[in-house]
Amino acid sequence: MDKNEFRCIECNEKAAELHRDYRNGILKITICDSCQKPVDKYIEYDPVIILIDAILCKTQAIRHILFNTSLNIHWKLCVFCLLCEAYLRWSLLHGSEPSSDPADFIRYTREWDFYGKFGLAALELCAFFCGVLLFLWAVVGCLQGGTLQLSLLLRALLLSCYGKVLLIPAVIWEHDFSPLCLGLIKLFVLVSNSQAIRVILNSSRRLSLMAVCLGLLSETCVAQACKKLPWSIQDMITFE
Numbered sequence: 001m002d003k004n005e006f007r008c009i010e011c012n013e014k015a016a017e018l019h020r021d022y023r024n025g026i027l028k029i030t031i032c033d034s035c036q037k038p039v040d041k042y043i044e045y046d047p048v049i050i051l052i053d054a055i056l057c058k059t060q061a062i063r064h065i066l067f068n069t070s071l072n073i074h075w076k077l078c079v080f081c082l083l084c085e086a087y088l089r090w091s092l093l094h095g096s097e098p099s100s101d102p103a104d105f106i107r108y109t110r111e112w113d114f115y116g117k118f119g120l121a122a123l124e125l126c127a128f129f130c131g132v133l134l135f136l137w138a139v140v141g142c143l144q145g146g147t148l149q150l151s152l153l154l155r156a157l158l159l160s161c162y163g164k165v166l167l168i169p170a171v172i173w174e175h176d177f178s179p180l181c182l183g184l185i186k187l188f189v190l191v192s193n194s195q196a197i198r199v200i201l202n203s204s205r206r207l208s209l210m211a212v213c214l215g216l217l218s219e220t221c222v223a224q225a226c227k228k229l230p231w232s233i234q235d236m237i238t239f240e
């Protein structure tokens with residue numbers, strides 16, 4: 001990594017290194033010039049502890065993951081989360097229908113339903129990101145005079161959607177509380193998104209929450225539009 005690419009997880013100041021190697025097995029954690037605390041205490045921690053702190057939405061843990069590691073799984077994670085979401089919608093679609101017809105034609109249709117749901121979930125996620133990024137571009141770029149680090153922000157948003165993985169156990173262990181669980185998962189993902197934006201831009205909680213709300217609004221608009229449009233994938237399959 002380049003010089004000053006790291007960040008202090010406590011005060012968000014740039015740092016040249018996380019630790020110094022004095023040879024003979026002696027390593028020393030770098031102390032931040034600005035806040036006099038260790039630049040990144042998490043380099044000594046077990047990944048499970050870091051994950052727990054990230055789930056608790058601690059800004060220090062999120063700064064460690066986003067700035068001081070080269071975790072590069074965001075696109076794979078995004079596809080996996082979309083598959084989880086598509087599976088949830090697909091299972092809800094057929095959960096209410098009688099499943100007595102074993103004909104192959106039905107199975108074929110159901111497979112296409114799954115692809116349709118995947119496409120729809122991807123479209124809604126794009127709408128969410130567009131809403132968030134456009135809002136931040138307008139506020140940070142124009143009003144606050146800063147430049148928006150698009151690639152960093154996109155990586156942070158994609159990584160912070162990891163909570164969607166919880167949709168799978170929610171579907172598998174289906175019970176009366178499922179709608180509540182799904183609502184809580186959605187809320188958790190939105191809070192994670194908001195924390196990720198806050199960490200990347202070092203902004204106020206209000207700004208990041210507003211960005212997430214606008215993203216949610218744009219996602220809902222796209223979802224409603226897709227339901228009402230006559231050329232939806234589901235209709236195309238039904239008409240054939």
Ligand SMILES: [Zn+2]
Nearest residue numbers: 008011032035
């Ligand atoms: Zn510091």
